[in-house]
Amino acid sequence: MAVERIAVAGVGVVTCAGRGTDRTLGALRNGGAHPLPPVGIRSDLPSPPPVFEVPEEALAEPPVRLPGGRGRRAERLALVAALDCAGASLQRLDPERLGVIVGATVGGMNHTEDWVEHETRGGLGHVAVRPAIRHLPLWDVPNALASRIGARGPAFAVATACTSGSQALTVAADLIGTGVCDAVVAGGVDVLARLTYHGFASLGLLDAARCRPFDSARAGLNLGEGAAFLLLVGQGVARRAGLVPIAWLEGWAATADAHHATAPRPDGSGLASAMRNALDIAGAGAGSIDWVHAHGTGTRNNDDVEAEAIASVCGRGAVPVSSTKHVFGHTLGAAGAVSAVVAVLAAKHGFVPGNSPVSSASDAVALVPPGGFRRPVRRVLVNAMGFGGTNCALLLAGAVA
Amino acid sequence: MSRPASLVARRAVYVRGAGVVSVTGACAARAIDFIDAPAGTPAPSRSGPARHAPFQPADLPGGVGRRLGRQPALALAAVLDALGARRPDGDTALVLSTAHGAMSESIDFLRGAAAHGAVAASPLLFSNSLHNAMAGAVGRTLNVRGPALVISNGPVSFESALVSTVALLRSGRARSVIVGGSDASHPLVERGLRAVGLLAGPDASADPATGLTDGGYPAAEGGGALVLECGEPGMPGVRIDDAALGASCRLPEGALGSVQWLATGARRSVERHRAAWQFLGVGRVDVGPRPSLPAALHGVFGSLSAVAVAVECARRLSTAVPPTGPSVLLQVPDHTPPACVVVAGHGVA
Numbered sequence: 001m002a003v004e005r006i007a008v009a010g011v012g013v014v015t016c017a018g019r020g021t022d023r024t025l026g027a028l029r030n031g032g033a034h035p036l037p038p039v040g041i042r043s044d045l046p047s048p049p050p051v052f053e054v055p056e057e058a059l060a061e062p063p064v065r066l067p068g069g070r071g072r073r074a075e076r077l078a079l080v081a082a083l084d085c086a087g088a089s090l091q092r093l094d095p096e097r098l099g100v101i102v103g104a105t106v107g108g109m110n111h112t113e114d115w116v117e118h119e120t121r122g123g124l125g126h127v128a129v130r131p132a133i134r135h136l137p138l139w140d141v142p143n144a145l146a147s148r149i150g151a152r153g154p155a156f157a158v159a160t161a162c163t164s165g166s167q168a169l170t171v172a173a174d175l176i177g178t179g180v181c182d183a184v185v186a187g188g189v190d191v192l193a194r195l196t197y198h199g200f201a202s203l204g205l206l207d208a209a210r211c212r213p214f215d216s217a218r219a220g221l222n223l224g225e226g227a228a229f230l231l232l233v234g235q236g237v238a239r240r241a242g243l244v245p246i247a248w249l250e251g252w253a254a255t256a257d258a259h260h261a262t263a264p265r266p267d268g269s270g271l272a273s274a275m276r277n278a279l280d281i282a283g284a285g286a287g288s289i290d291w292v293h294a295h296g297t298g299t300r301n302n303d304d305v306e307a308e309a310i311a312s313v314c315g316r317g318a319v320p321v322s323s324t325k326h327v328f329g330h331t332l333g334a335a336g337a338v339s340a341v342v343a344v345l346a347a348k349h350g351f352v353p354g355n356s357p358v359s360s361a362s363d364a365v366a367l368v369p370p371g372g373f374r375r376p377v378r379r380v381l382v383n384a385m386g387f388g389g390t391n392c393a394l395l396l397a398g399a400v401a
Numbered sequence: 402m403s404r405p406a407s408l409v410a411r412r413a414v415y416v417r418g419a420g421v422v423s424v425t426g427a428c429a430a431r432a433i434d435f436i437d438a439p440a441g442t443p444a445p446s447r448s449g450p451a452r453h454a455p456f457q458p459a460d461l462p463g464g465v466g467r468r469l470g471r472q473p474a475l476a477l478a479a480v481l482d483a484l485g486a487r488r489p490d491g492d493t494a495l496v497l498s499t500a501h502g503a504m505s506e507s508i509d510f511l512r513g514a515a516a517h518g519a520v521a522a523s524p525l526l527f528s529n530s531l532h533n534a535m536a537g538a539v540g541r542t543l544n545v546r547g548p549a550l551v552i553s554n555g556p557v558s559f560e561s562a563l564v565s566t567v568a569l570l571r572s573g574r575a576r577s578v579i580v581g582g583s584d585a586s587h588p589l590v591e592r593g594l595r596a597v598g599l600l601a602g603p604d605a606s607a608d609p610a611t612g613l614t615d616g617g618y619p620a621a622e623g624g625g626a627l628v629l630e631c632g633e634p635g636m637p638g639v640r641i642d643d644a645a646l647g648a649s650c651r652l653p654e655g656a657l658g659s660v661q662w663l664a665t666g667a668r669r670s671v672e673r674h675r676a677a678w679q680f681l682g683v684g685r686v687d688v689g690p691r692p693s694l695p696a697a698l699h700g701v702f703g704s705l706s707a708v709a710v711a712v713e714c715a716r717r718l719s720t721a722v723p724p725t726g727p728s729v730l731l732q733v734p735d736h737t738p739p740a741c742v743v744v745a746g747h748g749v750a
Binding site: 043044045046095096097105109112113115116117119120138139140142143146152153154155156157158159160161167170171174175177178180194195198199200201202203253254255256257258259260261262270273277281386387388389390 | 649
């Protein structure tokens with residue numbers, strides 16, 4: 001039985017670099033801006049570590065009326081990215097067979113944080129309970145998105161920590177591949193929240209300066225926020241609807257480490273297994289990979305394990321590798337989807353984004369120098385790892401592959 | 402792993418085990434006994450404002466629950482009940498669901514930071530506050546390393562997990578999947594829900610004649626789990642014949658066995674279900690006003706359907722007598738589209 005290919009028919013992204021693929025590509029080419037002390041969240045940490053926040057002007061020209069308030073920021077970011085990715089194609093798709101899958105870790109936590117703080121020490125003025133209850137859960141975003149774009153197929157949230165955005169794409173691919181949906185708007189969103197900011201700080205994982213993925217002197221990650229969505233469509237439906245693929249999702253796989261609550265399995269076998277499975281599903285060999293878009297958070301554990309996993313699948317130093325966390329920060333539940341959009345842009349524009357500068361690094365991986373380089377990009381392997389021992393790999397190919 | 406040849410094949414999904422944790426404890430058989438007891442039989446446990454399960458994480462075998470929050474521990478208890486003596490293969494997939502995740506850990510983390518400053522925030526509470534903590538905990542306990550997902554979609558979280566599970570099995574990415582869901586309570590959220598009229602008070606009870614409550618729905622906690630595998634159509638056994646969300650909800654052809662409304666017990670919820678049911682199946686079945694499960698089992702925090710589907714599967718697994726037809730479990734929540742699950746078949750003698 002023929003297996004339908006999964007086309008990427010649109011992408012949308014909003015990050016600290018702004019809204020849209022042009023700004024995203026521009027930040028990748030020029031290295032992006034430095035992270036800054038947080039503005040959108042309160043912190044009583046003595047020296048609040050810097051973050052990558054989405055500028056308000058990124059939301060200044062909304063495609064439709066956006067919900068207001070900090071408490072619904074996740075919904076606003078997701079809506080902007082989802083409409084940018086799918087807006088022009090929606091009329092050509094059957095709404096009853098259109099799904100919405102959203103990866104997230106905290107969703108609309110901001111309002112809930114205000115409410116809990118109010119309950120704990122008072123003095124914050126009136127905090128409405130109903131929105132706090134209503135927007136606490138992650139599932140608010142996919143259902144709001146589905147409602148706004150008129151999708152009537154499955155809509156739900158995937159919450160697998162920092163692989164959420166990637167795993168949302170794997171779920172979407174399965175739904176299309178098994179005939180449940182014709183098309184799915186899939187991706188991820190997360191906003192800066194006190195829970196995650198102070199949580200990562202409590203674990204000692206936030207760098208006080210700009211993060212340096214894979215640098216032997218790296219000191220942690222920078223949190224970011226953003227949203228990224230891809231319109232995935234079965235090849236046959238895309239052809240009938242006149243949608244032109246801009247890339248293909250050729251392989252997708254996830255594994256679990258079954259090892260530790262926060263630390264990855266030290267031998268990297270969980271991530272390596274996900275990478276191999278994604279290649280196998282695509283029927284592709286490691287030699288066909290032109291770039292590995294690493295998860296590369298800048299934490300000690302993550303980067304060591306990931307470097308070994310990449311080396312075990314692709315060979316030591318055999319494939320160009322870079323992380324883009326120094327440009328966008330770690331956007332948590334959105335990270336995998338942001339990385340997937342960047343992979344699509346790399347294939348489309350023949351540009352491999354650079355890693356941040358390193359003083360020295362493991363020889364397990366051949367890091368792309370800062371500034372990146374131009375080359376034809378046929379296939380990109382996109383990695384993601386997360387708390388709970390979750391690993392995910394996506395294999396994206398350019399439209400001509 | 403090879404490219405899945407069965408990617409679009411309509412293979413049947415068989416239930417190999419079903420587990421429940423609820424006010425009746427971590428045992429599907431006890432939940433069934435309670436449901437089958439005469440109307441008015443009091444719930445076996447009612448400690449606190451919500452109907453809490455008589456269960457502590459420390460009760461889990463081998464001490465695995467010592468550092469777990471209550472919500473992941475409830476999921477693990479249901480999964481262990483579903484597995485029984487079976488040991489899952491190492492590549493088994495996990496698809497877990499929750500409406501609110503580890504709410505207690507999130508709230509306690511935020512409260513601690515608010516009261517004592519962010520520098521005193523607890524790293525353990527933070528890592529346990531993430532939804533994915535439940536997948537990590539279950540995966541580590543069972544040592545399974547296949548794909549692992551946590552899915553959240555309010556009251557239809559478990560149905561959403563089933564939709565994803567069926568796709569995972571039929572795609573060939575997994576041969577066996579443990580799918581489960583759990584939600585726990587928290588006093589602060591109960592207080593908030595009560596303040597906005599969504600939650601019945603601690604002494605509220607359903608009208609014994611109709612099963613309805615007017616002052617909001619009754620609070621409960623719990624979870625359910627299934628062990629699922631793909632097989633060729635036509636084999637004996639209990640099957641998940643359909644799991645659907647939104648516009649794809651359809652009634653199966655032919656005679657139905659039982660129908661269950663996964664209504665919360667609040668009058669408006671039951672009325673919504675009645676309207677949806679009549680839309681889907683008008684004239685085919687006699688639709689009464691009562692929610693299908695005793696109010697004491699209702700999961701205000703989102704995992705009612707995990708309990709209900711697991712109970713239905715456990716009931717069918719335990720009997721070799723063919724039921725009259727498939728069971729349909731329908732849920733029509735406030736803020737998400739409707740969802741339905743169709744369970745068919747019976748246990749093998």
